[in-house]
Amino acid sequence: MAEALFSYLSDDILVSIFSKLDGSDPRHRAVLSSVCTRFCSLLRQHHRLLLPLPPSHHFPNDSTNTPEILLKLHFCCPGLLHAGVVSESGFGSEDPIGKRRKLCNQKEHLASGVWSLSREQGSKLLARQFRDDCLYICDWPGCLHLEEKRKYRLFRGVFVDFKETRVWKALNDGKNKVKRKVDVGGCAFCKSEESWDLHSAFCLRRVFGFHDDGEPVVRAFVCENGHVSGAWTDVPMYS
């Protein structure tokens, strides 16, 4: 009898029920999509209804921005590795007790902070000549990571139509093309292996400087699909 009931429940009813769940928590979607293939397919079909997307933008529904990737961009912190704060060789803490805990901060995890992306935040990041490019970044304060040296506020975001942007053109400008590619363990969102350092490519605002130890105040990395991972740090009091 119970099985029969499920087959009688129309897609409309199921979608209505899904839409009434607390949409701000991605774990619900993770659980529901694991229930059965029908739920997974409905969630994918109606993901725009269920996701807190900003009303003004429209992401083309293509392979570089699937529902799963868009979901991840909203809720998933890329972690210290993909945000370029630690390198793969520096993976893991020296302290044996802290080692396991630190490891989980270095890979992707549920972001703390605000779970929405805004274009305003994106345009604050870019140098003036790139302001026409459409970049969405998660809102301040990002996902806070307290490390030994300083606080890192990890952020993530995405360019709309990345291959049409001036940033993409700048990254692919002939002589500097290869130099700007970096290894941050791949993109946290689409697993693309190639990433570019936006800071050293002069795509970020000039006002972001460096700390005494040479670390940039703001760093950001972009993959070939326009997914951005990075970190803000507090501006030093004395330069």
Add this chain to the structure above:
Amino acid sequence: MSGISDTERMITLKTVEGTLFDVKSSIAKDLKTVQAFIDDSDDDVTSPIPLPNVFTRELSRILDYLNNHHRFRSGIEKADEEMARYDAEFAKSMSHEELKALILAANYLNVKDLLEFLNQTVADVIQNKSVEFVRNFFGIENDYTPEEEEKLRNENEWAFNGVEQD
């Protein structure tokens, strides 16, 4: 308002088991499927309207809900409070099986407000529950292969790791 013939007109509904329910036409308006049937009939509907997909238990609950909500809405004070209290009791009084059966009936009869309320009730039930719980609730057989489940688990792992601070 009394004395207007429309509000006194009674409609008779017949369930799967053959039970007859006399319903005021003002209540019947909320059963949009029934109302459409009435609107489509050229003459006044005198014989019982058959509801082949609706059982007595469900129709009784639906009419109870509608009668009470109409009563609250026509009252002057504290309607929202009373309605909220009634709705909470109404939801609590049903088992999960009864809740699901009621959704199917409310959907068939197209009772919009009740359906919204019932869907919210189900959302409240399954919120924060495990995959197994949700499958049991809906009577769903897992149709993923072990490989597919493993892939999903890996893809979703990040959502269950939170950032840890010192």
